[in-house]
Amino acid sequence: xxxxxxxxxxxxxxxxxxxxxxxHPVESTPDRELRAARFDAGLAFVHFDKGFGGLGLDSxxxxxxxxxxxxxxxxxWMGRNVIGLGMAAQTVHTHGTDxxxxxxxxxxxxxEEIWCQLFSEPGAGSDLAALGTRAIPDGENxxxxxxxxxTSLAHVARRxxxxxxxxxxLPKHRGLSYFxxxxxxxxxxxRPLRQLTGQAEFNEVYLTDALVPxxxxxxxxxxxxxxxxxxLMNERVAIGRRGSRRGEGSIGAAVAAFRAAAEAGRADAxxxxxxxxxxxxxxxxxxxxxxxxxxxxxxxxxxxGSIAKLQMAELNKAIYELCVDLSGPAGLQIDTYEMxxxxxxxxxxxxxxxxxxxxxxLANSIExxxxxVMRNILGERVLGLPGEPRxxxxxxxxxxxx
Ligand SMILES: Cc1cc2nc3c(=O)[nH]c(=O)nc-3n(C[C@H](O)[C@H](O)[C@H](O)COP(=O)(O)OP(=O)(O)OC[C@H]3O[C@@H](n4cnc5c(N)ncnc54)[C@H](O)[C@@H]3O)c2cc1C
Numbered sequence: 001x002x003x004x005x006x007x008x009x010x011x012x013x014x015x016x017x018x019x020x021x022x023x024h025p026v027e028s029t030p031d032r033e034l035r036a037a038r039f040d041a042g043l044a045f046v047h048f049d050k051g052f053g054g055l056g057l058d059s060x061x062x063x064x065x066x067x068x069x070x071x072x073x074x075x076x077w078m079g080r081n082v083i084g085l086g087m088a089a090q091t092v093h094t095h096g097t098d099x100x101x102x103x104x105x106x107x108x109x110x111x112e113e114i115w116c117q118l119f120s121e122p123g124a125g126s127d128l129a130a131l132g133t134r135a136i137p138d139g140e141n142x143x144x145x146x147x148x149x150x151t152s153l154a155h156v157a158r159r160x161x162x163x164x165x166x167x168x169x170l171p172k173h174r175g176l177s178y179f180x181x182x183x184x185x186x187x188x189x190x191r192p193l194r195q196l197t198g199q200a201e202f203n204e205v206y207l208t209d210a211l212v213p214x215x216x217x218x219x220x221x222x223x224x225x226x227x228x229x230x231x232l233m234n235e236r237v238a239i240g241r242r243g244s245r246r247g248e249g250s251i252g253a254a255v256a257a258f259r260a261a262a263e264a265g266r267a268d269a270x271x272x273x274x275x276x277x278x279x280x281x282x283x284x285x286x287x288x289x290x291x292x293x294x295x296x297x298x299x300x301x302x303x304x305g306s307i308a309k310l311q312m313a314e315l316n317k318a319i320y321e322l323c324v325d326l327s328g329p330a331g332l333q334i335d336t337y338e339m340x341x342x343x344x345x346x347x348x349x350x351x352x353x354x355x356x357x358x359x360x361x362l363a364n365s366i367e368x369x370x371x372x373v374m375r376n377i378l379g380e381r382v383l384g385l386p387g388e389p390r391x392x393x394x395x396x397x398x399x400x401x402x
Pocket of ligand 1: 124125151363369
């Protein structure tokens with residue numbers, strides 16, 4: 001048990017959840033009502049402060065709490081509000097004022113407000129700090145102009161995590177500030193972008209003289225990069241954590257695909273060999289994540305979170321490739337290529353059809369930072385290898401040739 005756990009261990013948390021569910025039975029309590037009560041009881045994010053959805057416990061206990069509610073039959077909200085639950089909540093809790101925490105965390109948790117992440121731009125993806133969207137102070141507001149891209153779920157989001165440039169005279173990392181954007185504000189235009197799967201899960205977002213109240217800035221002026229790091233570190237861990245039980249997630253789909261192929265006489269010894277190798281890697285990755293979460297305790301994830309993200313991306317691609325190979329000729333057929341968009345209730349990401357899941361998995365090594373960038377982070381910040389040359393790091397952003 002860690003020092004930050006306030007004496008609570010797994011058994012205590014199990015009892016708290018059990019008592020809560022006795023008072024709020026899953027069968028007879030509407031989902032949103034149950035989530036609101038969960039938030040008020042501090043069982044939303046148990047590692048957050050009391051009064052803000054938590055109980056001040058160790059963050060390693062929050063996964064257990066989530067699993068206990070899932071086991072009791074509560075719906076899984078992660079896919080529907082992945083950016084809200086996986087990244088925005090921790091960012092608001094860490095850097096927000098008490099007013100901001102009180103305003104945003106509860107509707108985020110209940111699912112009343114879906115969140116999106118307005119980071120990437122056409123000229124700034126891996127090199128996020130180069131972004132050019134401007135936020136210029138004007139009285140009580142900032143006036144925001146620019147274009148964001150690849151914004152997952154922006155079409156259903158009520159709030160956006162926005163990083164914008166407030167001072168172009170400073171070097172790129174130092175002139176940024178971080179805001180919560182009202183996606184329904186005038187000047188915010190969302191246009192769908194279609195992916196390889198046929199689905200438009202993400203969007204372009206055009207910001208034209210959009211007004212953001214200064215009270216919606218998270219952290220101090222010029223602190224945007226530091227706040228963004230909290231979001232990105234949590235993003236990598238959230239993406240990498242999917243499938244937290246042995247045999248769950250994509251590797252479970254591969255086992256099912258192998259069984260079906262074996263029954264159809266299509267699974268040979270080499271397919272079995274591929275499956276076993278992938279299963280072993282998936283299990284090693286899962287255990288690495290469990291160990292990392294336990295070691296992290298109450299701390300915000302560090303650069304080592306990139307291990308989970310890198311593993312998950314490369315494994316998922318290999319696993320779904322095997323699934324498609326095991327499908328035989330059916331692996332080449334897609335039922336429809338009609339454009340569709342995730343809705344508030346369907347969320348982004350996963351697909352039960354392995355052919356679609358294969359196409360979607362190709363994005364895993366791009367979204368949330370590419371595998372090349374994860375390797376750079378691990379090399380430089382975890383292993384201490386020499387850094388890449390960074391010629392623009394100390395130049396004023398406005399003087400960098402582009
Ligand atoms: C499905 C999906 C959902 C997404 N959702 C969101 C979202 O909700 N919000 C958001 O803000 N963004 C989102 N993104 C964007 C994502 O974060 C970026 O695509 C990613 O960071 C890469 O940036 P880029 O596309 O500009 O590629 P680039 O940065 O232009 O990279 C191009 C290639 O160069 C390589 N490369 C770049 N720099 C280096 C380097 N220093 N060393 C080695 N190789 C390098 C990259 O690995 C890549 O292969 C999403 C992307 C996808 C695919």
